[in-house]
Amino acid sequence: MSAEEAVAPAVVADAAAPAPAEGAGKARTPKVKAPQVPKVNKMAPKANKKEAASTGAVQIGIEYKKDVDFPKWYQQVVTRSEMLEYYDVSGCYILRPWAYKIWQEIQQWFDSEIQELGVENSYFPMFVPAKNLEKEKDHVEGFAAEVAWVTKAGSSDLEEPLAVRPTSETVMYPYYAKWVRSHRDLPLRLNQWCNVVRWEFKNPQPFLRTREFLWQEGHTAFATKAEADTEVHQILELYRQVYEDLLAVPVIKGIKSEKEKFAGGLYTTTVEGYIPTTGRGIQAATSHSLPSGEARPACHAWQNSWGLTTRSLGVMIMVHGDDKGLVLPPRVAAVQVIVIPCGVNSKTSEEDKVAVDERVADIAKQLKKAGIRAKVDDRSTYSVGYKFNHWELRGVPVRLEVGPKDVKSNQALAARRDNGEKSTISHETLVKDVRTLLDTVQADMFTRAKEIRDANVIKVEDWKDFVPALDNKKFCLIPWCEEVACEEEIKEKSARTGLATEEAQDEKAPSMGAKSLCIPLEQPQDKPIVAGETKCASCGKDAKRWALFGRSY
């Protein structure tokens, strides 16, 4: 529990409501009381209880509405759900267990997939000598302004400053050149899970834009371009699966424009997400093909690099969260099922209490044995209502309520976090039913997010519809010439005057210019581009492909 929460005024509710109703399919309105604050705290539990009885309000975890004040909502959700804590150094954040566990789930899945492909893990030092960093001019230009420099050790100045890696190309590739002496040494496929630092001076934002973040970076070298190209797309597909299958976040696979591709790369593929509340796009993960340059292997080799960061957690929170807090997709949730004993009070018989305790323990045991991450909240110092709020705020996908009557009728009441639906689950078919329920929640969360996203991608063939669509929080899919100058012009034309810088953005009404997000791999089938006929929606030159434009993070 966060300190903030422990001392928050206890706003309590429904004290006048009937005692918890138990039974099949029936919504419960349990008597909610404030947390019993320990003695060290000035508010005595009894006072709270009285306040509860008189105010009739429900204890609230998040004070801002997602649709009304998205930035404050986001900030409260990430901190009060205990995903993250703000840190003394601006732009750096503490990833608490509730967030880190999700990252670990992503790690485990992705790591096993890339090992199947033949990628091996390694660890390269985080310090880059200044001269090495400067070797790859093209590549470095994109990072130079954001590099953190170590210049001292103890009280001594270092002879040469050391950069903290913003990414590891300049750390790794000199050694690739050393290790790869002939095609016999190919492919060389390494990955590392590590921290990197990009000292951005823009407004930091938890998960999305942080000065230190965690990621995996894969760096591979192949004898043929065909092998390299294949890998670029295999990895992109894994990234799609991380988002869509694990995080239940729909993404669009595509190729970056020349302007937006990785500095110094041949081409960049990407998965792009959509944040409905702001209508902004977000680069979710990228997989690049690199040229065979000077600092690269002795023999000719085709190289790729690809990365996925903790930004993914922020995207998931923004897409799924609601006014009650986090909503976690079951596949990555630290706790998939929270089991809460209910309807036990001072009038409950000792026999019934024991029966509930035993049943709750048995449910957790059965679920855990089946590999479901279940947890019992049997804290005696908190009320049932407090517990409901506590786990809803944290986004646990399924809550199981078990009271004396449930034990007698051999069932439990299940409540879904994503849509609030309740159902009864027979104890006989517990594991099977819970598993099905979790799968359903996972699938429904994705379907819902995808329907919303799809409804917000619109084809724009006439420039006059472009900015209004953007202002209406849409992604614009346009027939495009793919020229850099045209992209720059689009950005300029679609920015509101005087508010064009990203810093000046208001989350509620973004006014920055639109970027090309990607050229989708899957082009619209209903309106194919006809060479020489279809024209660019912005400049009127010949269009090459449909491209996705949008305001973005």
Place this chain on the structure above:
Amino acid sequence: MSAEEAVAPAVVADAAAPAPAEGAGKARTPKVKAPQVPKVNKMAPKANKKEAASTGAVQIGIEYKKDVDFPKWYQQVVTRSEMLEYYDVSGCYILRPWAYKIWQEIQQWFDSEIQELGVENSYFPMFVPAKNLEKEKDHVEGFAAEVAWVTKAGSSDLEEPLAVRPTSETVMYPYYAKWVRSHRDLPLRLNQWCNVVRWEFKNPQPFLRTREFLWQEGHTAFATKAEADTEVHQILELYRQVYEDLLAVPVIKGIKSEKEKFAGGLYTTTVEGYIPTTGRGIQAATSHSLPSGEARPACHAWQNSWGLTTRSLGVMIMVHGDDKGLVLPPRVAAVQVIVIPCGVNSKTSEEDKVAVDERVADIAKQLKKAGIRAKVDDRSTYSVGYKFNHWELRGVPVRLEVGPKDVKSNQALAARRDNGEKSTISHETLVKDVRTLLDTVQADMFTRAKEIRDANVIKVEDWKDFVPALDNKKFCLIPWCEEVACEEEIKEKSARTGLATEEAQDEKAPSMGAKSLCIPLEQPQDKPIVAGETKCASCGKDAKRWALFGRSY
């Protein structure tokens, strides 16, 4: 393959020996030929073959003998086995997949064990503002001289320098104080897997003393001292298991002396390893109990911290490696079984070739399916002898050789890396037999190392025997008064004049003074300390317990 190796002169052997003999239990002397160097290399394969036929020497991976030049042996083993690569920044090293996989095996095992105990993973930022670092004076004194400082970002000077964490107490504890408002918030048990930096100016050494290294650091807070004490010892036991059960390295559990304990801690427990070749001790991992200080939780809490680093890999290499290179314990080896097709040459019938290929593939498939990390080396560009050397250098625990005759007699020849023993394995009982063999190798490696270690721990009750024992590469177990002044005197008395600094140490004949390594938890049963009677072997005061002294890393 390292570049160094690829261009090393091909010294080749046994060309005059008979063609590979196949059959049960019979040692093979296969025709060894030089690696076929690709065209990019100046040495043509045919020339090598001729050289091979004329010289009659075995291709050598490691040029130094472990007992003759231990430092050079170690350096060659870690690099040529592809565990590690020296990096452009002194004291920083690249952990290549062969090493990283071992670290990952340790991670997976340890991580699942601590999660069982209720510890959760998290990630805290790596930067510490100067003022935070300086808050905990006691603790910081030990690290101040070794802290790397970030003073610039891009081209701007930072307002306040940021330390790169040497350890995370000063990063974490202010937030523990925030999160723990009452005993209801206890226990708080967090762990993180991360990199840390200690800019030591002593001679760096791969794995053992590096400026950046990987570790886990656990930081926990409990309501009662009893709970905290219990955890200290649970973790210490897990560390023992990492060393003894995973790495097959015997360690001695104990408590650190006042002089050697963690700066600012209540007490430190440790597992201590022994490097036979140098007779030096090495601190293998520590688990500390901390006092409840000012920067600590608001309510009274008992805190622990505990850490295990990539140093463990260096200890494993030093203990088990031999003149052929690495010897890896099966439980952590990236490849546990290397399967090599043998006895196939230009005279082999097409049918036999196919049979061998199929058998080799089937063996690998069966082993992998059973969870055994098996790999086939079917590279056609390398000779069988080259492959034997290649995998021996890398320490793969078991080699399976399969030739046409083996297929016909439905068996494979197994060779153990640890002691060279060979045996035949029936294809019918492949998985079971290989599993048994791997278990045997694991157990034998530990038993052998433990016998050697035990033979080198001797009880010393008379000071005159102390330095000669040290010089004879022993650990000295002495009845000890446990006083700091006495420990300092022992160190002084046991150092050879003029060579007392650690930097001046010659690995072959260490001459530094002895430190107390630990006060073993398991005290000698045959000679209990009698209060008021048993005297300290050094100063003659009353002895409290037996303490282990030795020269150390």
